């Protein structure tokens with residue numbers, strides 16, 4: 001249930017929006033302005049203007065019709081200038097990492113969206129919550145279970161919503177896999193193979209530094225495999241065993257793993273094999289059930305995704321993942337004042353516990369209980 005605080009701030013921003021309907025029709029034609037007739041468009045501020053923010057989320061924010069890019073937070077003044085011009089962002093809605101907390105006083109911003117390196121998510125979610133803003137945060141939500149718990153607590157105490165950018169929950173092929181497997185359309189699922197890896201480029205990037213990334217491919221893309229095993233089975237894993245792969249590039253992989261494999265058992269007896277790598281280009285989900293199978297490949301990247309079952313091709317619409325995600329999240333928020341529960345901070349925390357369990361299993365060689 002929304003708290004009084006979050007309901008109050010939502011109503012405040014709603015009334016602000018409705019009050020602004022007096023603006024002229026030529027201004028209303030601009031997609032970056034907050035109103036469509038009497039309906040409030042939620043103002044989103046992106047924190048961190050790297051490749052995901054620039055190439056995906058900013059695009060989504062020009063395509064969704066219930067939210068828009070209202071503000072930016074960046075440490076680079078040239079980016080601030082470029083983005084302000086491109087997206088018609090007023091100077092008063094542009095922040096840097098030092099003065100970010102002043103966003104508390106900015107009524108244009110309903111939701112702050114954290115798109116920084118993984119280890120920075122914790123700090124900025126806490127600061128956004130303190131500023132009284134609802135928060136979306138990129139995956140993985142944090143670099144430890146403790147951080148994830150603190151992020152959830154901070155948002156609860158501040159009365160703000162916390163969501164994790166699990167875009168595939170809104171993607172049609174993935175939703176169809178969830179339906180087929182969770183509703184046992186092909187019978188009980190007994191085996192899942194899930195692999196996601198790519199050949200990483202620039203050796204200087206933050207993804208190869210444990211202090212910024214929290215780990216290697218498991219944190220970055222293996223998390224999609226963990227998610228997949230949970231949304232295919234609709235269950236939480238009982239235990240995990242895992243192994244690090246060999247380090248073949250000793251200069252690049254000094255602090256994070258180059259690849260990792262794991263095995264998990266689920267309560268309905270489904271077994272899952274997972275693999276994630278910064279060396280192999282691989283992206284696949286295979287679900288084996290009593291009366292058939294499902295395969296997605298590509299399964300996790302921006303698409304178009306492609307799928308087959310034992311009954312033939314899967315026909316699903318090809319969508320821009322980030323647009324349908326933001327559209328759905330904002331729709332639910334406008335209607336209920338809450339973010340969707342299936343992409344909540346608690347969901348992110350469940351993944352963090354499993355990711356840390358996989359690392360512990362690989363490090364110790366032991367079978368780690370997850371319940």
Ligand code: NAD
Pocket residue numbers: 048049050051052053075115116117118138139140165166167206212220
């Ligand atoms: P990126 O390197 O392209 O961008 C990172 C941004 O953070 C840059 O603007 C950089 O200037 C800024 N930054 C601030 N402090 C920094 C520091 N100390 N070191 C490095 N950069 C710093 O990364 P990205 O690919 O945009 O990833 C950002 C987040 O988004 C990550 O958490 C990542 O996992 C997530 N992501 C999610 C998806 C998805 O499909 N959901 C896809 C890509 C990335």
